[in-house]
Amino acid sequence: MQTSLLLEMTADAAPDRAAVSDGDRRLDLGRLAASARGAAATLQAAEGERVVFLGLNGEAVSIAIFASALVGKPFVPLNYRLADDALRRLVERSAPAVAVVDDNMLPRVSAIAGITYITRSVFEAAYRDPTNQRQELPVVDADIAVLLFTSGTTGDPKAAVLRHHHLTSYVVSTVDFLGAEEDEASLVSVPPYHIAGISAVLTGIYSGRQIVYLPSFTPEAWVDAAVANKVTHAMVVPTMLGRILDVLDARGIGLPHLKALSYGGGRMPLPVIERAMARLPHVDFVNAYGLTETSSTVAVLGPDDHRQAMASSDPAVRRRMGSVGRPLPTLELEIRDPEGRVVPTGESGEIHVRGEQVAGEYLERKVIAEDGWFATNDAGWLDKEGFLFVEGRLDDVIVRGGENISPGEIEDVLRAHPAIADLAVFGVPDDQWGERIACVVVARGTPPATADLADWVKARLRSTKTPDVWEFRAELPYNDMGKLLRRVLRDDILARDRETASA
Amino acid sequence: MEFKPGSRWRSAVGSAEFVVVRPPRTAGVLRSGGQNLLVIDAPVADGATLDPALADALAIGKRYTDSESGIELLVSKAGVGTLTFDDRTLVLKEAKQLPSSD
Numbered sequence: 001m002q003t004s005l006l007l008e009m010t011a012d013a014a015p016d017r018a019a020v021s022d023g024d025r026r027l028d029l030g031r032l033a034a035s036a037r038g039a040a041a042t043l044q045a046a047e048g049e050r051v052v053f054l055g056l057n058g059e060a061v062s063i064a065i066f067a068s069a070l071v072g073k074p075f076v077p078l079n080y081r082l083a084d085d086a087l088r089r090l091v092e093r094s095a096p097a098v099a100v101v102d103d104n105m106l107p108r109v110s111a112i113a114g115i116t117y118i119t120r121s122v123f124e125a126a127y128r129d130p131t132n133q134r135q136e137l138p139v140v141d142a143d144i145a146v147l148l149f150t151s152g153t154t155g156d157p158k159a160a161v162l163r164h165h166h167l168t169s170y171v172v173s174t175v176d177f178l179g180a181e182e183d184e185a186s187l188v189s190v191p192p193y194h195i196a197g198i199s200a201v202l203t204g205i206y207s208g209r210q211i212v213y214l215p216s217f218t219p220e221a222w223v224d225a226a227v228a229n230k231v232t233h234a235m236v237v238p239t240m241l242g243r244i245l246d247v248l249d250a251r252g253i254g255l256p257h258l259k260a261l262s263y264g265g266g267r268m269p270l271p272v273i274e275r276a277m278a279r280l281p282h283v284d285f286v287n288a289y290g291l292t293e294t295s296s297t298v299a300v301l302g303p304d305d306h307r308q309a310m311a312s313s314d315p316a317v318r319r320r321m322g323s324v325g326r327p328l329p330t331l332e333l334e335i336r337d338p339e340g341r342v343v344p345t346g347e348s349g350e351i352h353v354r355g356e357q358v359a360g361e362y363l364e365r366k367v368i369a370e371d372g373w374f375a376t377n378d379a380g381w382l383d384k385e386g387f388l389f390v391e392g393r394l395d396d397v398i399v400r401g402g403e404n405i406s407p408g409e410i411e412d413v414l415r416a417h418p419a420i421a422d423l424a425v426f427g428v429p430d431d432q433w434g435e436r437i438a439c440v441v442v443a444r445g446t447p448p449a450t451a452d453l454a455d456w457v458k459a460r461l462r463s464t465k466t467p468d469v470w471e472f473r474a475e476l477p478y479n480d481m482g483k484l485l486r487r488v489l490r491d492d493i494l495a496r497d498r499e500t501a502s503a
Numbered sequence: 504m505e506f507k508p509g510s511r512w513r514s515a516v517g518s519a520e521f522v523v524v525r526p527p528r529t530a531g532v533l534r535s536g537g538q539n540l541l542v543i544d545a546p547v548a549d550g551a552t553l554d555p556a557l558a559d560a561l562a563i564g565k566r567y568t569d570s571e572s573g574i575e576l577l578v579s580k581a582g583v584g585t586l587t588f589d590d591r592t593l594v595l596k597e598a599k600q601l602p603s604s605d
Contacts, residue, residue: 001509001522009579013563139544165509172524172577174601177564186603200605207603233603262604288604297604328601356508 001168003145004069006206007033014178014208018185021229022058022213029205032062038127039067041135046116048098050147052091053077053192054109055102055120056215061192062201063127064100065146069164072142073098076159077193078149081480084108090149090157091115146198147363148292151479159363160292162198170295170357171202173330180209184259186233187226189214189240194481196235196265199296209233219243223251230257235288237265239482242272245279255280260303262286266483267392267408269415270322277310289324289390291376293367295357298333299388301325316383322412323387331355333388334373335381345384348404350394351376379406396486398427398435405437405465407486413460414439419448424476425467426486428493439467440476440489447472469493504533504540506574511543515551519561519582525568525575527588533574535561536584557585567593 007029010017015030027035043051051068053061053075061077068075076094078087080102088109091099095114103119110117118126126132145164149157186209190196204211212229214221222244226234236244241263248254261276261283268287277285284303290296301324309320327333334342335349343349352373360368368374379391391397391406398405407425414423422442427435441447450470457466471493477485506512512521515538533540537554561567563581568574569588575596576586586593 001511005511005522005579009563012580168509169524172522172566175603186605196605203603203605209603235605260603262602264604284602286602286604290604297601300601300604302602 001172002069002072002140002142002164003167003171003202004036004066006168006171006202007036007066010178010205010208017178017182017208018210019205020059020062020211020213021185022215025059027059029208032059032066032205034133035059035063035127036066036070037135037137038129038132039063039123040070040137041132042118042123042126043067043073043098044071044137046098046118048073048096048114048116050074050076050094050097052094052097052099052101052115054080054087054091054099054105055192056080057188057192057197057213058215059213060100060120060124060127061197061213062205062211064123065198065201067127069142069145070137070140072140074142074144074147075198076147076149077191077197079151079191079193079480080105088112093159094147148193148195148198150292151481151483160359161361161363162195162292162295162359166295166357166359167199167202170199170297171206173356174297174328175203175207177206178208180207181232182208183230184208184232185210185212185229186235187212187214187222187229187231188235189217189222190235190237190265190481194265195290195292195296200235219247223247223253223255226255226258227253231255232257232259233261234258235262235264237482238263238268238272239266239478241268241276245272245275248279255283258283260284260286262288264288264290264297264324265481267390267411270412271415273306273321274310277306287324289388291378293358293360293374294353294355294376295359297328298331298353298355298357299324299327301387305387320383320387323383323389325388326386327353327388328355331357333382336375343381345382348379348381348391348397348406351378351380351388351390379404396426398425398437400427400430400435400437400464401433403464410437410439410457410461410465410467413457414441414453417448417453417456419444419446420453422476424484424486424489426490428469428490428497430468436468437466438469438471438490438493440471440473442475443472504530506533511579512540512576513543513545513580514582514584515539515541515547516553516584517582518580519578519584520580521586522577522579523574524566524577525573527569527572527574529572531572531574531589533576534587535582537587538584553584557587558583559585561586566596568596569593
C-alpha cells in the first residue's frame with residue numbers, strides 16, 4: 001500500500017472537504033488529489049530516481065509527498081537552514097534526483113551533477129495545469145516512501161529510510177478515516193524535513209482535517225495563523241510553546257477555537273506545560289514521543305492523563321506530567337539493560353520498540369534486529385501503570401559512582417529556580433567517580449551564587465545529584481528543532497580542562 | 504492466494520476494493536459477496552454474481568478482521584458484498600482512535 005492511496009481514498013469519499021491551505025490559497029481534497037497527479041506527471045517526466053524538496057512549508061509540500069508516492073520516487077526533504085556546503089553535500093548524496101527548490105534557494109544548490117532542477121514556481125504552475133492533471137500515470141509499486149537526513153549532531157547526517165508500509169501502517173492503525181469534524185483545521189509549523197512534518201500531512205489528510213501551513217515559525221505568525229484560520233489542532237516542539245504563551249500574554253488573548261495541542265520532539269520543561277494548561281484550560285494537551293526511525297509517535301500522554309496528573313496530590317500520579325504516556329496499543333515497548341535483559345518496572349534502561357511502523361533503518365545500514373526490535377538509543381523507565389518516562393539520549397545519561405543520573409531530572413528542578421532562565425546538565429569525565437555532573441546556567445539578571453543553586457538541588461533531590469561543576473553563559477546551543485546540544489557544551493568544558501592541565 | 508500486507512484486491516461482484524492491513528496466519532479463501540477476491544488490476548470476471556445472503560454494504564475507510572486467522576482488511580473503495588475468510592464472516596473493527604499527536 002502506497003501513501004498516495006490515503007489521499008485517493010479521502011478524495012474519493014469527500015472531494016469537497018477542505019484539505020490544505022497556505023495564506024490565501026485553499027485546496028479541497030479533490031483538487032489536492034488532482035494537483036498531486038499533475039505534479040506526478042511532471043516528476044515522472046523528469047530524470048532522477050528521487051524527489052529532493054528544498055523549500056518552506058506550503059501546499060506544495062503535501063502535493064510533492066503524494067506525487068512522489070504516485071511515481072515511486074522517494075521523497076527527500078532537505079533542511080534549508082543548513083550551511084551552504086553541508087546542504088550541497090546532502091543534495092550530492094541524493095543524486096540522481098529531480099529537485100524541487102524554492103526559487104530564492106536555487107543559487108545555493110545550483111549545478112550539482114545528477115540533479116534535474118525544478119523551481120517551486122514552475123512546479124506549482126505544472127501541478128495546476130489541467131493537461132498534466134489528466135495524464136495517465138504508470139502503476140508503480142515502490143518500497144521506499146521517504147528518506148530523512150538525521151540532524152547529524154553526533155556526526156555525518158544519516159539517511160533514515162521510511163518505507164510505504166511503515167507510514168501507511170502508522171496512519172491506518174492510529175487514525176480514523178475521515179474521523180475529523182468538517183470544521184477542524186490543524187496548524188503545521190514543523191518543517192517539511194522533520195518526521196512530524198511528514199506525518200502531519202498523512203494523518204491530516206486521512207482524518208479529513210484541513211492542514212494550515214505556516215511557511216516558517218515565529219510565535220507571532222503562529223498566533224496570527226491560529227486566530228485567522230480558527231485552528232482547532234496543532235503540534236509544537238517545546239521551545240515554540242513558551243514563546244507562543246508569551247505572545248498570548250502580551251496580546252491578552254486566548255485561543256477559543258483551539259481544541260487540542262500536541263507537543264514532542266524534545267523534553268518539555270514542567271513549568272512551561274503547567275503554564276500552558278493554566279492559560280488554555282479548554283485545550284486538550286497531548287505529549288507524543290517518537291523518532292524518525294519509528295515513523296513518528298510510539299507513546300502518547302493524552303488529555304485525561306494530563307488533567308489527572310495536574311490535579312493529583314499523589315506524587316506518583318503528579319509525576320506523570322513529565323512522562324510521555326503509554327506506548328501505542330499497536331506496538332511493543334521494553335526497557336532493557338546493556339546486556340539486553342528486560343529490567344524490572346521502575347528501573348532505567350534503553351527503550352526498545354517493535355511494531356509495523358518501526359523502520360529502524362538507514363540507507364547506509366539496517367539497525368533493527370532480526371526479530372524486529374529497534375534500540376532507540378533513548379534512556380527511560382516505566383512506572384507501575386505503564387507510563388513511560390524518557391530520560392534523554394542514552395549517551396547523555398550521567399553515570400556517577402555507578403549511579404545512573406538523568407540530566408533532565410536535575411534540569412527540571414533547577415528550571416523552577418527564579419534566577420535561572422535556561423540551563424543544561426551533562427556529565428564530564430572524572431577519574432574518581434567515572435563522571436561528575438556539570439551544569440551550565442543562563443541567569444535571569446545577576447548570576448546567583450552556585451552554593452545557593454547546589455542547596456536548591458540538594459533540598460529537592462539527593463546530594464549525589466547535585467552538580468559538581470557550574471558555569472554561567474549568555475545562551476545555550478540549540479539545533480533548529482529546539483534540541484539542546486549538550487555535546488557542544490561538554491566539548492567546550494573538556495577543551496578548557498585540557499588547556500588548564502597543560503598550562 | 505497470498506495476502507501480503509499492503510497488497511490490494513478488488514471485489515469480483517462490485518466496486519469494492521481492499522488493502523490487506525494484516526496478513527492471515529494460515530492460508531485460506533477470502534471472498535466478498537460469496538466470490539473470491541481478485542488482484543487489484545485483474546479484469547472483471549464475467550458471470551460472477553453477488554450472493555444475496557452476503558450483500559452487506561462496505562464503507563470506505565472501515566477495517567474488517569477475522570480473529571481466528573488474524574487477517575485484517577481496509578476498504579479502500581466502497582461497495583457491497585460481505586467479507587468472509589474460509590466462510591467465516593469478517594467483523595467490523597471498532598477503531599480505537601488515539602488523541603491526535605501530529
